[in-house]
Amino acid sequence: MKKTIKITDLEAIVKQAHEKVKNLKGGKNADYIPFLAKIDPNLFGIAVCLPTGEVIEAGDTTYVFGIESISKVHTAVLILKQYGAEAVLKKIGADATGLPFNSIMAILLEKDHPSTPLVNAGAISADSMVKPIGDPNSKWAAIADNMADLCGSELILQDELYKSESATNFNNRSIAWLLKNYNRIYDDPDMSLDLYTRHCSMGVTTKQLAIAGCTIANKGKNPVTGKQVFDESLMPHIISLITAVGFYEHTGDWIYTSGIPAKTGVGGGVMGCLPGVFGIAAFAPPLDDAGNSVKAQAAIKYIARELGVNVFSGDTVEIIK
Numbered sequence: 001m002k003k004t005i006k007i008t009d010l011e012a013i014v015k016q017a018h019e020k021v022k023n024l025k026g027g028k029n030a031d032y033i034p035f036l037a038k039i040d041p042n043l044f045g046i047a048v049c050l051p052t053g054e055v056i057e058a059g060d061t062t063y064v065f066g067i068e069s070i071s072k073v074h075t076a077v078l079i080l081k082q083y084g085a086e087a088v089l090k091k092i093g094a095d096a097t098g099l100p101f102n103s104i105m106a107i108l109l110e111k112d113h114p115s116t117p118l119v120n121a122g123a124i125s126a127d128s129m130v131k132p133i134g135d136p137n138s139k140w141a142a143i144a145d146n147m148a149d150l151c152g153s154e155l156i157l158q159d160e161l162y163k164s165e166s167a168t169n170f171n172n173r174s175i176a177w178l179l180k181n182y183n184r185i186y187d188d189p190d191m192s193l194d195l196y197t198r199h200c201s202m203g204v205t206t207k208q209l210a211i212a213g214c215t216i217a218n219k220g221k222n223p224v225t226g227k228q229v230f231d232e233s234l235m236p237h238i239i240s241l242i243t244a245v246g247f248y249e250h251t252g253d254w255i256y257t258s259g260i261p262a263k264t265g266v267g268g269g270v271m272g273c274l275p276g277v278f279g280i281a282a283f284a285p286p287l288d289d290a291g292n293s294v295k296a297q298a299a300i301k302y303i304a305r306e307l308g309v310n311v312f313s314g315d316t317v318e319i320i321k
């Protein structure tokens with residue numbers, strides 16, 4: 001079926017979503033990273049970016065917060081660009097773990113590969129793969145440039161977050177060295193972990209995340225800058241990774257109820273991609289038990305339901321003036 005949505009209706013629905021969800025209670029800020037516990041829990045933003053480059057916004061969409069695990073998508077894009085889809089599947093994998101994002105059990109259960117670049121283990125492994133191997137400064141430049149390309153503008157490291165996370169990331173240190181034990185770290189483990197911690201500590205806005213989501217949904221072409229960030233053949237691979245594990249142990253429930261492939265971060269952000277239609281992002285710090293923003297989930301579900309869009313619907317969706 002062909003579905004046509006007026007941009008004015010989309011604008012009204014985004015506004016309504018903000019109004020309806022803003023007083024929703026429940027969840028709490030991540031506190032295992034001390035910096036995140038201090039962020040104002042009432043912040044709340046929603047943004048939708050269209051392939052035309054138009055961005056529809058409501059609430060605190062220019063507030064800069066920690067991108068955290070959403071940056072795993074960016075790094076996955078980078079290694080898919082550098083190595084291709086086959087090699088990423090072989091070296092890391094594309095499986096859901098069904099376990100928390102920082103699970104050591106997941107590595108022990110699947111010691112032949114770290115499962116997917118979208119959990120901590122696979123993301124640290126992905127950072128170890130970033131070329132040029134052995135050169136942390138050039139690796140970091142490649143990671144940061146790729147994030148800027150996807151988001152349409154530069155992201156700035158949140159120094160206090162980076163320090164806070166580096167001082168407390170003992171579990172991730174274990175993951176890096178356990179992966180080394182299974183030959184799934186392809187560069188220095190400590191350096192790979194540091195790159196991971198750094199890109200998780202990048203500051204991002206809800207608006208930038210919506211643009212990145214749209215770049216992915218738009219077959220790699222950034223709708224704002226016009227830059228082709230990755231080859232269009234990679235889009236299905238990127239969106240399948242997101243669909244399989246974007247909400248960790250709640251991923252099945254999420255995709256079943258929302259129909260929007262999306263990736264979360266413990267900073268409170270969620271970035272979604274509806275292929276060919278839009279990128280959508282929402283941000284609010286309080287999280288559920290799996291580390292997914294309570295309000296961001298509610299807002300994106302509301303918008304998808306009101307628009308009647310779903311990645312599995314088989315509909316062709318056009319957004320018109």
Ligand SMILES: NC(=O)CC[C@H](N)C(=O)O
Pocket residue numbers: 067068069070101102120165172197200264265266267291
């Ligand atoms: N789910 C997340 O956002 C977790 C990311 C965080 N940097 C960590 O490693 O714990």
